[in-house]
Amino acid sequence: MTWSTVKRALFVFAALLLAVPAAAQETPVKGGTAIVILGSDPEHLNVGISTSYPTGAVGANIYSGLVRSRADGRPEGDLASSWTVSDDNLTYTFKLRQANFHDGTPVTSADVVYSMLQIEAPNHGRFKTAYDQIASIEAPDAETVVITLKVPYAPLLSLLTVFDAPVLPKHVFEGTDPLTNPANDAPIGSGPFKFASWVRGERVEIVRNDDYFLDEALLDKIIFRIVPQDVARSTALEVGEADLLWGFYMPPADLPRLASDPNLNTWTGITIPALYFVFINTNTPGLDDVRVRQAIMYAVDRDQVVEQAQGGLGQAGSGPFGAGFAYAYDESTDYRTRYPFDQEKAKALLAEAGVSGLQLRFVYDSARGAFAAAGDIMRDQLRQVGIDLVLQPAERAVMVDRVYKGDYDLTMQSFTSSGDPTIGYHRIYRSAAPGTPFVNATGYSNPDIDAWLDQAGGLADQDARAEYYARINEVLANDVPVMVMFDELASEASSGNLRGMRTLLDQRDGLEFLWFAKP
Amino acid sequence: MAAEGGGNGLALYALRRLINAVPLVLGVVVVNFVLIALAPGDPVMSLIGEYPAPAEYVERVRQDFGLDKSVPERLWLYLVNVAKGDLGFSFANRQPVLDLLLQRLGRTLVLMLSTVVVASTVGLFLGVIAARKPGSVTDRGATGFALVGYAVPEFWLGQILILVFAVLLGWLPAGGFRSVRVEYTGMAASLDMFRHMLLPMAALSFRYMAITTRLTRASLLEVMSSQYIVAARGRGLSENTILWRHALRAAALPVVTVIGYNFGFIVAGSALVETVFGWPGIGRLMYDSIYTRDYPVLLGILLFVSMTVIVVNLITDAFYAVLDPRVRY
Amino acid sequence: METAAAPAAGRSNASAAWRRFRRSSSGVFGLALVVLLTLVAVLAPVLAPYDPHTTSRAAFMPPLAAGHVLGTDNLGRDVLSQVIWGSRVSLMVGLAAAATATLIGVLVGALAGYLGGWFDELLMRITEFFQVIPRFVLALIVVAFFGSGLVNLILVIGVLSWPQTARLVRSQYLSHKTLPYVDAGRALGMRKFRIMFMQILPNAMGPVLVVASLDVAQAILLEASLGFFGLGDPNLTSWGGMLNTAQTFIRRAWWMSVFPGFGITLAVLGFNLFGDGLTEAYDPRMAPR
Numbered sequence A: 001m002t003w004s005t006v007k008r009a010l011f012v013f014a015a016l017l018l019a020v021p022a023a024a025q026e027t028p029v030k031g032g033t034a035i036v037i038l039g040s041d042p043e044h045l046n047v048g049i050s051t052s053y054p055t056g057a058v059g060a061n062i063y064s065g066l067v068r069s070r071a072d073g074r075p076e077g078d079l080a081s082s083w084t085v086s087d088d089n090l091t092y093t094f095k096l097r098q099a100n101f102h103d104g105t106p107v108t109s110a111d112v113v114y115s116m117l118q119i120e121a122p123n124h125g126r127f128k129t130a131y132d133q134i135a136s137i138e139a140p141d142a143e144t145v146v147i148t149l150k151v152p153y154a155p156l157l158s159l160l161t162v163f164d165a166p167v168l169p170k171h172v173f174e175g176t177d178p179l180t181n182p183a184n185d186a187p188i189g190s191g192p193f194k195f196a197s198w199v200r201g202e203r204v205e206i207v208r209n210d211d212y213f214l215d216e217a218l219l220d221k222i223i224f225r226i227v228p229q230d231v232a233r234s235t236a237l238e239v240g241e242a243d244l245l246w247g248f249y250m251p252p253a254d255l256p257r258l259a260s261d262p263n264l265n266t267w268t269g270i271t272i273p274a275l276y277f278v279f280i281n282t283n284t285p286g287l288d289d290v291r292v293r294q295a296i297m298y299a300v301d302r303d304q305v306v307e308q309a310q311g312g313l314g315q316a317g318s319g320p321f322g323a324g325f326a327y328a329y330d331e332s333t334d335y336r337t338r339y340p341f342d343q344e345k346a347k348a349l350l351a352e353a354g355v356s357g358l359q360l361r362f363v364y365d366s367a368r369g370a371f372a373a374a375g376d377i378m379r380d381q382l383r384q385v386g387i388d389l390v391l392q393p394a395e396r397a398v399m400v401d402r403v404y405k406g407d408y409d410l411t412m413q414s415f416t417s418s419g420d421p422t423i424g425y426h427r428i429y430r431s432a433a434p435g436t437p438f439v440n441a442t443g444y445s446n447p448d449i450d451a452w453l454d455q456a457g458g459l460a461d462q463d464a465r466a467e468y469y470a471r472i473n474e475v476l477a478n479d480v481p482v483m484v485m486f487d488e489l490a491s492e493a494s495s496g497n498l499r500g501m502r503t504l505l506d507q508r509d510g511l512e513f514l515w516f517a518k519p
Numbered sequence B: 001m002a003a004e005g006g007g008n009g010l011a012l013y014a015l016r017r018l019i020n021a022v023p024l025v026l027g028v029v030v031v032n033f034v035l036i037a038l039a040p041g042d043p044v045m046s047l048i049g050e051y052p053a054p055a056e057y058v059e060r061v062r063q064d065f066g067l068d069k070s071v072p073e074r075l076w077l078y079l080v081n082v083a084k085g086d087l088g089f090s091f092a093n094r095q096p097v098l099d100l101l102l103q104r105l106g107r108t109l110v111l112m113l114s115t116v117v118v119a120s121t122v123g124l125f126l127g128v129i130a131a132r133k134p135g136s137v138t139d140r141g142a143t144g145f146a147l148v149g150y151a152v153p154e155f156w157l158g159q160i161l162i163l164v165f166a167v168l169l170g171w172l173p174a175g176g177f178r179s180v181r182v183e184y185t186g187m188a189a190s191l192d193m194f195r196h197m198l199l200p201m202a203a204l205s206f207r208y209m210a211i212t213t214r215l216t217r218a219s220l221l222e223v224m225s226s227q228y229i230v231a232a233r234g235r236g237l238s239e240n241t242i243l244w245r246h247a248l249r250a251a252a253l254p255v256v257t258v259i260g261y262n263f264g265f266i267v268a269g270s271a272l273v274e275t276v277f278g279w280p281g282i283g284r285l286m287y288d289s290i291y292t293r294d295y296p297v298l299l300g301i302l303l304f305v306s307m308t309v310i311v312v313n314l315i316t317d318a319f320y321a322v323l324d325p326r327v328r329y
Numbered sequence C: 001m002e003t004a005a006a007p008a009a010g011r012s013n014a015s016a017a018w019r020r021f022r023r024s025s026s027g028v029f030g031l032a033l034v035v036l037l038t039l040v041a042v043l044a045p046v047l048a049p050y051d052p053h054t055t056s057r058a059a060f061m062p063p064l065a066a067g068h069v070l071g072t073d074n075l076g077r078d079v080l081s082q083v084i085w086g087s088r089v090s091l092m093v094g095l096a097a098a099a100t101a102t103l104i105g106v107l108v109g110a111l112a113g114y115l116g117g118w119f120d121e122l123l124m125r126i127t128e129f130f131q132v133i134p135r136f137v138l139a140l141i142v143v144a145f146f147g148s149g150l151v152n153l154i155l156v157i158g159v160l161s162w163p164q165t166a167r168l169v170r171s172q173y174l175s176h177k178t179l180p181y182v183d184a185g186r187a188l189g190m191r192k193f194r195i196m197f198m199q200i201l202p203n204a205m206g207p208v209l210v211v212a213s214l215d216v217a218q219a220i221l222l223e224a225s226l227g228f229f230g231l232g233d234p235n236l237t238s239w240g241g242m243l244n245t246a247q248t249f250i251r252r253a254w255w256m257s258v259f260p261g262f263g264i265t266l267a268v269l270g271f272n273l274f275g276d277g278l279t280e281a282y283d284p285r286m287a288p289r
Helices: A003-019 A053-059 A109-123 A125-131 A154-159 A230-238 A252-259 A290-299 A302-309 A343-353 A369-384 A396-404 A447-458 A462-479 B006-038 B055-064 B071-083 B097-132 B137-151 B154-168 B186-224 B227-234 B239-261 B263-277 B282-291 B295-323 C002-023 C025-042 C079-115 C117-132 C135-146 C150-159 C163-176 C180-187 C192-228 C239-248 C254-282
Strands: A033-038 A067-069 A075-077 A080-085 A091-096 A134-141 A144-149 A193-199 A203-208 A221-226 A244-246 A264-269 A274-280 A314-316 A358-365 A387-394 A410-416 A482-488 A490-495
Touching: A033 A053, A033 A230, A053 A221, A075 A080, A091 A109, A109 A125, A109 A134, A109 A144, A109 B055, A125 A154, A154 A447, A230 A244, A230 A252, A230 A490, A230 C239, A252 A264, A252 A490, A274 A369, A290 A343, A290 A369, A290 A462, A290 A482, A302 A314, A302 A369, A302 A482, A358 A369, A358 A396, A369 A387, A369 A410, A387 A396, A396 A410, A447 A462, B006 B071, B006 B295, B006 C117, B006 C135, B097 B137, B097 B186, B097 B239, B097 B263, B097 B282, B097 B295, B137 B186, B137 C254, B154 B186, B154 B263, B154 C192, B154 C239, B154 C254, B186 B239, B186 B263, B227 B239, B239 B263, B239 B295, B263 B282, B263 B295, B263 C135, B263 C192, B282 B295, B282 C135, B295 C117, B295 C135, C002 C025, C002 C254, C025 C079, C025 C254, C079 C117, C079 C150, C079 C163, C079 C192, C079 C239, C079 C254, C117 C163, C135 C150, C135 C192, C150 C192, C163 C192, C180 C192, C192 C239, C192 C254, C239 C254
Parallel strands: A033 A221, A033 A244, A358 A387, A358 A410
Antiparallel strands: A067 A075, A080 A091, A091 A144, A134 A144, A193 A203, A203 A221, A244 A490, A264 A490, A274 A410, A274 A482, A314 A482
């Protein structure tokens, strides 16, 4: 064996060593600027008074909550170093870490209590749902916060994250109107990034907070680039003008193309379950007959809707609460086996109900392409069974007004679960007064369902919850006031050397874990 | 019209036109305000996110934006504010409408003005070479281009340009206003913006170029057969000298007029093109504002565009007067 | 009698105009395009190989694949059939909106031109108002907020498009109302409205038709633009609406974008050229405009 063969062998060996486990050997490095795409300008950056997506995306990385949700959905301490729950599940006691706001002021329990009581309870939709179950929020000392519930409430912790209950600086907000405080546009938080600049319609920049109370962010800076045109978003990624595109802003049609790009990484999966569904107005003559509603379930090929309207990013509807929560899903009432695509069955049911020549209005938000495509498919398929569907797109404010005042026959909507069916999905089925936006608009009201929903929501034990959900599923599978179209699959596309995405449950959260393999 | 000559008459005329424009602008504001206010749907719904918001919050937002008052009351307040130069407060952007418009205005103007310059220059050139030999291959080519150019929708052209130059060839960026990753300054920044502007400018100028080509050709042909050109020919001036010195000057008049009077169209065109290319100007702001029901911004844009059209028409008339001494006011 | 001579002159004008029109090659080509478009629109149910609304799992089929000459779209609908049916919306909106605009324009222009005085002043102020108002922006707002049904589209486009016709008709009336045949009518005690619409109008119609033809082209473009912004009637297949969908898939299915774009271009071109031919026919001096 000559020296040169040895050298060659060594070289090959080294090459093998380097090549195979390259990904596993990477260690996070500091530095670099990542460009994250937003589809629209945030209205402001105060997560404490808004549930809007872009506000959350920027705000979540500037502010901190008491807890945060790991990727598997379990809560862990954010500003709270630890917490204890009393045996009756009514009292939660949180201990705070040593932390400072970006202006140098220490974060105390007074800030936590002030934020929740003065800013979030009156202004934040989701936190308000939790607050309705809360008896008191107190600060016995500077490092302790005690939340006492009226009744046991399972999803409390998932409503104390930065998206629902961010800790805002009391000294900045006290004595002002939180809706118009200038700090909403130049926020001061305690999170891993500090606000740097904002050019409306163009970009928001945040920079690393070197005084962060947990592990410092790896990136120097994040630029949120505002790209309203959906096609331009994927292009920006492809030409290297952006590093991260969340599914919320991704044109589903582009995902296959992005996935085949060797310079990009793509991912699909479920993070926070979300449902796309069709409210069936039970006050419409014809639709008050359960057989007609069932006929509609049979007549629509939900797999085709998923494949074509949603670009495959979904799973055909399996039940009232989707497939995202095992305890709320029931195989015996799975819509996919209970209501397969069967137009003959649909025709038979319509004939049995004595309904013919039914003309229905399909109302949807004109800005939502997936709804329009689903409407096209539904119109075609309902026509095959003798139902004439008239598409009525409406600008969002008009749509909300019409739907929640009952001026529609069928309407497509999408609700996020926000991490627990109690928060996001119960409102779809609970009896509701007409005119309230974003709740049950079908006119369907069943006291049994209402009672079971409340009981399921109060239990922390998942097996016990499952019992109530099974009863609910059973009744709703027959009554079908809502056609559950599909469970949304989340997606993401990122430049090939970006790492550390989805360390936390919400894709928008935890951008401090991002880093570049080759910055 | 008063038969006064000279600059004084022109100034008086301009003043009278401006005074006449006041009720016009007022009408535009009132009609649009009422139209938007009467539109179905509650604008507050666009301001409160996706999740059922607390009732007190909804009411607070309604009060904050003055939406709890009656339509006539709101209209009166709006008019008073506009008279004071305050165009209101954007719902979606949470900043004064005037600031927002001024911030976006520059980018739209850059796009529009360079389009006008490029389209006029190229159009003029094509028109001249077409008119030089009527019926020739060049003429037919230029005329055909003008006809098709006038019929092609600019948003479709924009998409095709993206497809060819950004996707297929990869020469130019597909959209946006400037590179985000690199912070250019000075000359490099201008160059970077220019690269981003090329495609939208091309998409937007096509139609304008077509109009200019057609008009230049037509008015040149008319002028070329007129008495004094025939006389010039008789004096033995070369065809090129005649064309560039005499004919073009005479033909400039209708061309200028058309550029001025088509200004409204180019505003509409830039809205479409800005949307296709994600150019963050007034046009895209308008598109976004419709979907967020941001009516202070919509009203501001309508007011602004109407006023621009009035002023441009006025300038065009003035140009006409300067170029053509026969026009008297 | 001179009153009798005027309409006759109108008729002979028309036949002379047709003779001149036939000589204009662009006009004839435009007419051919318009006729073709009309035929396609009328015969759509016969010509289209598929129902344009029928979806299928076979989405994104390229042209010539599996019996789809121009391929299929994102929902598996036949693109050729959609392009064929799309001609209906374009033609319908184009013609109806232009007719609305012409009707309003003629009424306003005739009243202003013939009656004159403060009435003229008022009508011209209103006309000016509609000229200054940004047409596209306003159409966008009205359709977005009040709904994008076919009737809405036609009315919005029509109501925003009449000022040019009004100004033209007004100037026609200003010059016609002092001509001998009108004086004669007045001397014979004819009612104002009879003079305006039975006597003068037929003689002023030529240039109005030119503008109307160009209005059709503009209306088609405007409808397509609104459709491209997602503000067309989703219950009907339209070229603008197809382009709106195609925009999302431009790199995956170029055929979704290319063919409807050709449709719009040809339709607009047709009516523009037809208008050119009419110009030549009625006002030869303006011919090469």
